[in-house]
Amino acid sequence: MTDRWYLVQFKPNSHSIALRNLNRQGFETFLPMLSVTSRVGARFMSKSRPLFPGYLFVALDAGQGAWRKINSTYGVARIVSFAGQPSRVPHDLVAGLQARCDEAGVLTAASDLAPQDQVALQKGPFSQFVATVESLDEDQRVWVLIDLMGQKTRINVAREDLTKS
Numbered sequence: 001m002t003d004r005w006y007l008v009q010f011k012p013n014s015h016s017i018a019l020r021n022l023n024r025q026g027f028e029t030f031l032p033m034l035s036v037t038s039r040v041g042a043r044f045m046s047k048s049r050p051l052f053p054g055y056l057f058v059a060l061d062a063g064q065g066a067w068r069k070i071n072s073t074y075g076v077a078r079i080v081s082f083a084g085q086p087s088r089v090p091h092d093l094v095a096g097l098q099a100r101c102d103e104a105g106v107l108t109a110a111s112d113l114a115p116q117d118q119v120a121l122q123k124g125p126f127s128q129f130v131a132t133v134e135s136l137d138e139d140q141r142v143w144v145l146i147d148l149m150g151q152k153t154r155i156n157v158a159r160e161d162l163t164k165s
Contacts, residue, residue, distance in 0.1 A: 017075030028059040118165040
């Protein structure tokens with residue numbers, strides 16, 4: 001298969017159907033998933049959901065015209081295209097996502113932060129405060145310790161709101 005990746009929109013709640021049918025037709029697919037924990041009654045349940053709701057990646061050679069059968073695949077809404085031609089997704093974007101996924105396609109936490117790292121908060125009421133990373137969650141949240149009035153306070157921050165100091 002080629003390294004040319006394209007974006008495919010699947011029908012609501014049809015990602016497994018679209019994946020199965022595209023793979024049956026010989027297309028290489030990639031659907032990054034995110035593990036989500038939610039509370040159901042008194043229990044916590046973990047399940048996987050698509051990282052980009054409604055979309056998956058397909059590798060193909062668009063010049064051969066085989067992409068046209070993707071639009072009629074069961075579970076697929078359409079291949080994302082402009083001016084009648086499928087629009088390519090940068091290979092580095094897909095390769096980077098694949099590198100951060102485990103063998104089941106579930107996105108793992110980025111390894112750029114580790115406990116005891118010094119970080120600066122970029123958003124919120126504590127913007128520009130320097131904190132120490134205490135722990136990392138799988139859902140892209142980080143527990144940090146901030147020194148407020150001489151006392152260490154533990155807060156939960158989104159990973160994208162931090163920069164490494």
